Amino acid sequence: MTTPRAGCAVDADGRITFEVPRAGGLRLLLRLRPKKGQPEESVHVLDLEADPSDEERAHAVLGADPVLAEGRWDVYLLQGTERTRLRPGPRDLRALVDGQLREQPGPLAVRVPYATKDGFLAVRTWLRPAHAEVGRVDVTDRALTVAARLHGSPLTEGARVELRLRRDAGVTRTLEPQVRADGRAFTHTVDDTLDLDPGIWDMFLRPSPGAPPIRLARLLDDVADRKEVFVYPGATVGGAVVRPYYTVDNDLSLEVKRAG
Numbered sequence: 001m002t003t004p005r006a007g008c009a010v011d012a013d014g015r016i017t018f019e020v021p022r023a024g025g026l027r028l029l030l031r032l033r034p035k036k037g038q039p040e041e042s043v044h045v046l047d048l049e050a051d052p053s054d055e056e057r058a059h060a061v062l063g064a065d066p067v068l069a070e071g072r073w074d075v076y077l078l079q080g081t082e083r084t085r086l087r088p089g090p091r092d093l094r095a096l097v098d099g100q101l102r103e104q105p106g107p108l109a110v111r112v113p114y115a116t117k118d119g120f121l122a123v124r125t126w127l128r129p130a131h132a133e134v135g136r137v138d139v140t141d142r143a144l145t146v147a148a149r150l151h152g153s154p155l156t157e158g159a160r161v162e163l164r165l166r167r168d169a170g171v172t173r174t175l176e177p178q179v180r181a182d183g184r185a186f187t188h189t190v191d192d193t194l195d196l197d198p199g200i201w202d203m204f205l206r207p208s209p210g211a212p213p214i215r216l217a218r219l220l221d222d223v224a225d226r227k228e229v230f231v232y233p234g235a236t237v238g239g240a241v242v243r244p245y246y247t248v249d250n251d252l253s254l255e256v257k258r259a260g
Helices: none
Strands: 005-010 016-021 027-032 043-047 049-051 054-062 071-079 082-085 087-092 108-115 121-128 131-139 144-151 160-165 172-175 185-190 199-206 214-217 235-237 240-246 252-258
Touching (some): 043 054, 087 108, 172 185
Antiparallel strands (some): 027 071, 049 054, 199 252, 240 252
């Protein structure tokens, strides 16, 4: 039996319309992929509606609400209790491409349909109270500069970029961001003024003194998995080579190794 395929289209509000082969009595099921060794906890079921003008296809709409938990949601056809995992058909993600250019209110809920490594359809979701969207990352021989824009929270006097050593979150370095005239966009530079121990440093923004930290990430476009797509060279900073990279969650971090 041929595994059915589902096409989908996303609009600027995050609404996803799925199109699947028409068959009576079927619904669409989205299943939050559990962590390894953990039981399934979250599913979301959508009704399929037949299109009177198309005898072969049916549609299901995942509206902007309810907000899906952050993670990866696998997509299935559901008939009774029987599930059939779907392969991806055409995906229209054009509305997501320039998402970083639009002001996004908090909490930020992002959904990106994608094809898994084993060839099935899934939806990558992020749910953040506020978000610092990374734009350009410029790397030179001796420094790297990150440009970003804050969504869902104001930037105030005393805002700081915070680098945290992943193996010991108590070890931090702080930078003063250069805030643009609109009060949302900012840049910061990692150079010889910072002494970074070898290891992985995660990057956060504190938009005001005492405010909760906001993870720097690149979420507002059509790329579900950025780590292997956006690869940067390293900069020699002090006695170390510092290379920016995106994690499996599309968050921005720094890999620091001793030079030589």
